[in-house]
Amino acid sequence: MSLVCLTDYGFKSVETERRIIEAAGAELRTGQCKTPGDVLELARDADVILAQWAPLNAEVIAGLTRCRGIVRYGIGVDNIDLAAAKSRGIAVANIPDYCIDEVADHSVALALALVRQLVATDRRLRMGEWKITPPLPVPALRHMTFATAGFGRIARAVLQRAAVFGCRLAAYDPFVSKDAFVAAGVARLDPDALFAEADILSLHLPLTAETSHFVDYRRLAQMKSHAVLVNTARGGLVDTTALAQALAQGRPALAGLDVFEKEPLEMDHPLRGQPNALLTSHTAWFSNESVLELQRLAAEEVARCVRGEPFKNRVGL
Numbered sequence: 001m002s003l004v005c006l007t008d009y010g011f012k013s014v015e016t017e018r019r020i021i022e023a024a025g026a027e028l029r030t031g032q033c034k035t036p037g038d039v040l041e042l043a044r045d046a047d048v049i050l051a052q053w054a055p056l057n058a059e060v061i062a063g064l065t066r067c068r069g070i071v072r073y074g075i076g077v078d079n080i081d082l083a084a085a086k087s088r089g090i091a092v093a094n095i096p097d098y099c100i101d102e103v104a105d106h107s108v109a110l111a112l113a114l115v116r117q118l119v120a121t122d123r124r125l126r127m128g129e130w131k132i133t134p135p136l137p138v139p140a141l142r143h144m145t146f147a148t149a150g151f152g153r154i155a156r157a158v159l160q161r162a163a164v165f166g167c168r169l170a171a172y173d174p175f176v177s178k179d180a181f182v183a184a185g186v187a188r189l190d191p192d193a194l195f196a197e198a199d200i201l202s203l204h205l206p207l208t209a210e211t212s213h214f215v216d217y218r219r220l221a222q223m224k225s226h227a228v229l230v231n232t233a234r235g236g237l238v239d240t241t242a243l244a245q246a247l248a249q250g251r252p253a254l255a256g257l258d259v260f261e262k263e264p265l266e267m268d269h270p271l272r273g274q275p276n277a278l279l280t281s282h283t284a285w286f287s288n289e290s291v292l293e294l295q296r297l298a299a300e301e302v303a304r305c306v307r308g309e310p311f312k313n314r315v316g317l
């Protein structure tokens with residue numbers, strides 16, 4: 001009988017996974033691994049691994065004795081060393097399409113709340129201040145350039161929403177054809193233009209060696225002083241120490257962040273004390289429906305591997 005190891009999860013129950021995986025003829029062993037050592041202790045002899053956040057780095061992958069497949073609960077696969085998996089002939093799969101609307105909704109919600117200064121105005125009102133004008137200048141949305149870094153699934157869903165508000169649409173993604181930009185009515189920018197022209201810049205890149213600290217001191221200094229930065233992709237895309245300093249200096253003016261370089265965000269991180277930042281705790285993907293969808297789709301992907309079938313959504317070929 002095959003062994004499937006579920007390294008970690010934040011769900012209330014994994015009974016859906018158990019039902020689907022056992023129906024495919026495998027045993028399911030579950031854990032709550034935090035470190036590479038935890039993963040090896042639980043899953044050294046796994047045939048298939050299902051993981052949420054646990055580190056599946058080169059050390060773990062080298063220690064696996066018979067693993068043939070790894071499934072990541074989610075879209076990002078930055079907790080898995082894809083090159084190490086490839087070198088051991090281990091296929092990796094993600095769940096690319098379960099929460100596109102949720103993340104797009106959350107990204108636009110952060111941007112709108114910041115542009116309309118909802119949180120600052122609410123705080124002020126509760127303190128007894130009743131004023132007609134919000135604390136910062138309020139440019140009209142219909143005159144703004146809403147830009148995305150990346151022009152993949154989530155970025156496109158974000159820009160479709162931004163179009164409804166009359167924004168000019170723009171994106172940077174060198175891996176997407178010019179024709180796709182033209183068809184979507186989205187201006188194709190290089191990185192310098194992206195940072196200089198965006199009134200709202202929303203990040204939708206995978207975290208890789210190349211995109212790590214995509215937003216750093218230099219790029220922040222290129223942004224407009226009233227600009228809004230939104231990150232619902234991965235914390236490592238932004239140098240958050242640089243961002244906290246830039247916000248304090250007012251360039252960009254505002255930031256909406258769902259993801260952080262280290263999660264949970266450290267209690268003493270300067271962003272916590274920054275009133276111009278709106279922070280959420282990696283919840284962009286979540287809805288009552290998306291969580292059930294994620295669990296079912298991930299278990300079905302595992303079941304395919306148990307039965308010796310190819311993954312539906314293989315990554316890092």
Ligand SMILES: NC(=O)c1ccc[n+]([C@@H]2O[C@H](COP(=O)([O-])OP(=O)(O)OC[C@H]3O[C@@H](n4cnc5c(N)ncnc54)[C@H](O)[C@@H]3O)[C@@H](O)[C@H]2O)c1
Nearest residue numbers: 075076150151152153154173175204205206232233284285
């Ligand atoms: N906060 C959350 O809850 C949450 C949920 C889901 C996904 N995410 C994150 O969102 C990210 C984007 O998801 P998606 O579904 O849009 O992915 P996607 O694969 O559809 O799109 C990513 C785009 O980035 C582009 N890209 C890759 N490397 C690049 C580079 N170096 N420079 C410029 N562009 C580059 C690709 O060409 C692609 O078009 C995921 O990688 C994941 O990390 C976060």
